[in-house]
Structure formats: C-alpha cells, structure tokens
Amino acid sequence: MIDLPGVMDATWPAAALHRAGPWLVREGQGGGKRVSAASAEAPWQPADIALAEEAQAALGQPPLFLLREGEEALDAELGARGYRVVDPVVAYAAPVAQLTAVPVPPIRVFSIWPPLAIQTDIWAEGGIGPERLAVMARTTSDHTALLGRINDRAAGSAFVALHGDTAMLHALHVLPEQQRSGLGAHMMRAAAFWAQDRGAINLSLVVTRENAPACALYASLGMQIVGQYHYRMK
Incomplete structure (x- = not known):
C-alpha cells in the first residue's frame, strides 16, 4: 500500500x-495547487473552514482545499459554500521491477543534478517555471532530474524523488515536436532504474484526468491507478 499523501x-x-x-x-509560494492547498488532518466542523481560509489569506493564497477519497462530507460542505471542483487527479503506480524489465536504449536518458540550462528551457516550454523549480530545489529526500534525448537533441525533462520505498516522478515534459517518439516511455523506465538502484519498490506519479495522452502512456506501461483526489477552489 503506497502512502500517497x-x-x-x-x-x-x-x-x-x-x-x-x-x-x-x-x-x-507560487509552486502550484499541490503545494498550496489545505487538507483536513483531524475531525472538523463547518465553522472550522474559516480557519483555513484565514490562514491562506494571511499567506496571500486563494482559498483552496485538497479532497481525497473518503472526504465526501467535506466535499459537499465546500460545494455548498461556492467552492468549485478543480483539476481532478489520478495517481498511477507500478513496481519498479515491472518497468525495468525493458532496458533504456543507450544515450537516451541521463540522471543529472542540478538540472542543466537546457532542462530548465524544456520545462519552461511546458509551463514549469521558476516557482516549480524552487519546489524541486527544496526537496530534501534523494532526488534527481532526468534529461531525455531523441533524434540527436535534448527533448525531455523530468524530476524524480524518493520517499521510503516509493519514488515519485514529477514535471515530465517532452517537447511537442518530439512527442509520440517513445521518449516519454524511455524516461519513465529510466526513472524506475534510478529508483531501483536506491532500493525503491514502486514508482508513482500523479496526473490530471484531462491529460489523456499522459494517462494513455502510463497505462501502456502497465501502471495502475492507485488513488485519486481533486481540489475545491472559490
């Protein structure tokens, strides 16, 4: 069982x-919903919602809640208060041994930290800017950046980090003109090899449901949906 949160x-x-x-x-600090949301850590009452709203306002952040499976009562309460559902997300995972059964071709994917300038450029093209790079930089667990090459050029970048026996891949972006080339799958397998070398059992990631091409890639690798959540925002 993966401790997804x-x-x-x-x-x-x-x-x-x-x-x-x-x-x-x-x-x-501008790093996106995942690092800006409030979540329930103890039993709550409707009046307690104002506490989260006040705390987020003090940080200069809009009211935003993360809702996991089993939190239907909170979901309904927020909906009644005018919070709308934003970015339903699914989590995928697979054993690293499953993903490393197929080798990554030589000169395809490299593990590099800190990231190279070309990786920053690739991420920027995908809307992954300085605030999200700052999230990567403050990660204290074992981590790395992956640089993917195809057709004699750098074309993909990703970030992967380890927690316990599970690695999680983030910020995978392949340049549009190089998509459908197989590079995304190579980078996923390279992340699994990196994780396996550090004793990880599973490789996981989260992706919005609306990102159909990415979901198709992960399913094609035999990854399974292991959780889901969504946000509520005013």
Missing part, C-alpha cells in the same frame, strides 16, 4: 507547513 508531500514539498485548527495549510 506522504510521498507527495515529501517529494514535492511546500515551502512551509502551517496548522490552523484541524487543517494542514501548505505555503506554496
């Missing part, structure tokens, strides 16, 4: 964590 928070960390009554409020 623990892996997510450890491998893609918020700048700071704050407590507000029953809520864990993440300080994202």
Whole structure:
C-alpha cells in the first residue's frame, strides 16, 4: 500500500507547513495547487473552514482545499459554500521491477543534478517555471532530474524523488515536436532504474484526468491507478 499523501508531500514539498485548527495549510509560494492547498488532518466542523481560509489569506493564497477519497462530507460542505471542483487527479503506480524489465536504449536518458540550462528551457516550454523549480530545489529526500534525448537533441525533462520505498516522478515534459517518439516511455523506465538502484519498490506519479495522452502512456506501461483526489477552489 503506497502512502500517497506522504510521498507527495515529501517529494514535492511546500515551502512551509502551517496548522490552523484541524487543517494542514501548505505555503506554496507560487509552486502550484499541490503545494498550496489545505487538507483536513483531524475531525472538523463547518465553522472550522474559516480557519483555513484565514490562514491562506494571511499567506496571500486563494482559498483552496485538497479532497481525497473518503472526504465526501467535506466535499459537499465546500460545494455548498461556492467552492468549485478543480483539476481532478489520478495517481498511477507500478513496481519498479515491472518497468525495468525493458532496458533504456543507450544515450537516451541521463540522471543529472542540478538540472542543466537546457532542462530548465524544456520545462519552461511546458509551463514549469521558476516557482516549480524552487519546489524541486527544496526537496530534501534523494532526488534527481532526468534529461531525455531523441533524434540527436535534448527533448525531455523530468524530476524524480524518493520517499521510503516509493519514488515519485514529477514535471515530465517532452517537447511537442518530439512527442509520440517513445521518449516519454524511455524516461519513465529510466526513472524506475534510478529508483531501483536506491532500493525503491514502486514508482508513482500523479496526473490530471484531462491529460489523456499522459494517462494513455502510463497505462501502456502497465501502471495502475492507485488513488485519486481533486481540489475545491472559490
């Protein structure tokens, strides 16, 4: 059983964590919803929602909650207060041994830290800017960046980090003109080899449901859906 919340928070960390009554409020500093959302860590009452809203306002962040499976009551309460569903997400995972059964061709994917300038450029093309690079830089668990090459050029970049026996891949982006070349699959397998070398059992990731090409890639590798969540935002 993968500790999905623990892996997510450890491998893609918020700048700071704050407590507000029953809520864990993440300080994202522009790093995206995953590092900026509040989540319930203890039993809550409807009046407690204001505590999270006040804490997020103090951080200069909009009211944003992360809703996991089993939190239907909170989901309904937020919906009644005018919070809309944003970015439904699914989590995929597979044993690293399954992904490393097929070797990565030579001169395809390299593990590099800190990232090269070309990787920063590739991420920028995919909308992964300085604030998300800062998330990678503050990760304290074992981590690396992956540079993918195809057709004699650098064309893909990703970040992978380890928590316990599970590695999680983040920020995978392949340049549009090089997509459907197989590079994404090579980079996933390279992430699994990196994780395997560090004793990991599983490789995981999260992706929005609407990203059909990415979901198709992960399914083609035999990865299984192991969880889901969504956000509520005013």
